Amino acid sequence: MLAAICLGGIFVRLAAGGFYKRLIRESANLALTKNRYLRTLRQNAEDTYRINMGMSNTRVYLERQLYSLRFMGMSLRGLESLGGQLTLLCFLAGGAAAFLSYWYRSDNYYIVLYGVMGIFGGMVTMFADYGVNLEEKRQHLLTCLQDQLENAMWSRLERENTTDQQPALPAEEERREQAPVRSIGRDRRSGAHARRSAEQTAASRENLREVSRDAREDRSGENWLQDLNPDQKRMLGEMLKGFIS
Structure with a gap:
């Protein structure tokens, strides 16, 4: 049981980190991306920009869009929280198993084994968390998306609006x-x-x-x-x- 909890925490973090990596790689050019999440994000951003005639805070808009982004049926924030919860569960399960072994007067070998395995499993999941560093990948993704929107997409939409308005003025x-x-x-x-x-x-x-x-x-x-x-x-x-x- 302790091994399954430890492996679950590691798998959740690695899956979320891999998903972030794919999004970062695909966000290099939103116009040619094949990722359906990024295509939806690009279309929504263009529609919002055209309807509101601009966007005052691109960072807030992107953070709100990432909150609704889902992977394996859960949001990315939910996956990060799940990884932390599995780490705490590993510590608690190891401590509970060691206490039950002591309560039922089991051999000291099992008491030490469960206690050490709980601590070791929790530390391994924490090490995997620091290695994957989901928060840094999330900020990296936000920076890439903000760069694409403000330096590429907004400029293109402004040029299109200017081109559409120029023939109307002479007329x-x-x-x-x-x-x-x-x-x-x-x-x-x-x-x-x-x-x-x-x-x-x-x-x-x-x-x-x-x-x-x-x-x-x-x-x-x-x-x-x-x-x-x-x-x-x-x-x-x-x-x-x-x-x-």
């Missing part, structure tokens, strides 16, 4: 410049049309006055319209229509 400026020109053209056309209408109205009034004056001079009477010839009546009707319109 907007062109619309702003064309708007006053169009309005000025419309104002000029409206003024010219108003002047032509005023000139036509004035000419119609003047012609009406001339026809009326000629008719009064040619005949003094109330029914002077009846004495007009067809051409004069047609001209008078056209002038009235133009004056009314």
Whole structure:
């Protein structure tokens, strides 16, 4: 039992250390990585950056993502805690076995054997913990990921945003410049049309006055319209229509 606990603690630490090593090796280039955890992390980081138009604290974001990272059905933090718990369990199991041997008056050989094996197994797991050094590998992984995000991914996304925004600015400026020109053209056309209408109205009034004056001079009477010839009546009707319109 003590040997199984000791080997379990060593195996957990070695498995977590190997997983960290693979992640560190694959994090050298997130754009070409084949690790599904890192691909998911990259996609989530890009989506978060685009939605929020930036990321103020990349380190905190990466630490939160690593907390949700799982290996063998457990998070990496859980594996580290499990290794420490197995180390303590090795010490406790050795001490409990030695105490039970003494309680049931077993031979001193078994008392010493269980006590020494518990202490030796706990020290071996601690030695494996210091050799693997999961905390240092975790910090190394965070540094590599932060370097990739801040020095490679964020720069690329900023260039893409700048490229997408550049064509829109000249178009907007062109619309702003064309708007006053169009309005000025419309104002000029409206003024010219108003002047032509005023000139036509004035000419119609003047012609009406001339026809009326000629008719009064040619005949003094109330029914002077009846004495007009067809051409004069047609001209008078056209002038009235133009004056009314």
